[in-house]
Amino acid sequence: MDLSDIGAVxxxxxxxxxxxxxxxxxAWERWASEYAVEPAAALSIAHGRPADQTIRRLLPALDDAAVAVAAARQLALQYDDLSDVTATPGALELLSTLARLGMPWAVVTSADVRLAEARLGAAGIAPQVLVTVEDVDEGKPAPDGYLRAAALLDVPPGRCLVVEDAEVGLQAGRAAGAMTAALKGLDGDLRLVDLTQLTYGLSGSATAR
Structure with missing residues (x-):
């Protein structure tokens, strides 16, 4: 994949x-025990999705009000659980490289702002732009979050690279018209073993310009 035309990550x-x-x-395992849901069923679909979407699939009989309560409970279980939260391998080096290259970047997450700020803070990451589930009408796999981030950075979606580790997020990136880079063995325009690979790729593309 040619990264020379990437304008934002x-x-x-x-x-x-x-x-x-x-x-x-x-958090999902504890929530599942409280709501009499099989933990494995929750974990199989929860990653990358807003909590309310996952809960609607797990408990389709719940009305909107009950879903909101259940989603709030699930998030509450995560807010203070930060003891082993850290930056992923290569993340801080990659963000330092983006700063050196002068390339804008954003974080687009299915978490709410409280949880996002808590986890990013624990990892020592301060995003230039943060888009949470509270900022969009529809969460992933809808493209809303990535489209909003691209607009806030003033970079056309087609020149953005979406970096994801969940299929639901890759679907959102594709729907936004962005190029995609996939972790954890998933299929994107670029398949990454880790973020260090992307650091080298972006550095090499910048040198070649």
Whole structure:
């Protein structure tokens, strides 16, 4: 994939910039036990989605008000669980490289702003632009978050690279018209072993310009 035309990088948060997988799983497992849901069923679809979307799929009989209460409970279980939350391998080096290149970047997450700020803070990451589930009408896999981030950075979506570790997020990036880079063995325009690979790719493209 030619990265020379990339004008901005749009990152997912959990599992992409921030290693919070263990905290996410603990919260869903506890929530599942409270709501009599099989934990494995919750974990199989929760990653990358807004909590309310996951809950609607797990408990389709709940009305809107009950879904809101259940989603609020799920998020509450995550707010203070930061003991092992850290930056993913290569994340801080990549962000330093973007700063050196003068390339804008944003975080687009299915978390709410309180959780996003808590996890990013724990990982030592301060995004130039943060788009949370509270900023859009529809969360991933809808493209709203990535389109908003591109607009805020004033970069056309087609010149943005979306970096994701969940298929639902890659779907959102594709729907936004962005190029995609996929972690964890998923398929994107670019497949990444880790973020260090992207650091080298962007540095090399900048040198070649």
């Amino acid at each position: 749009l990152f997912d948060m959990d599992g992409t910039l921030v290693d919070s997988d263990a905290a996410v799983e603990r």
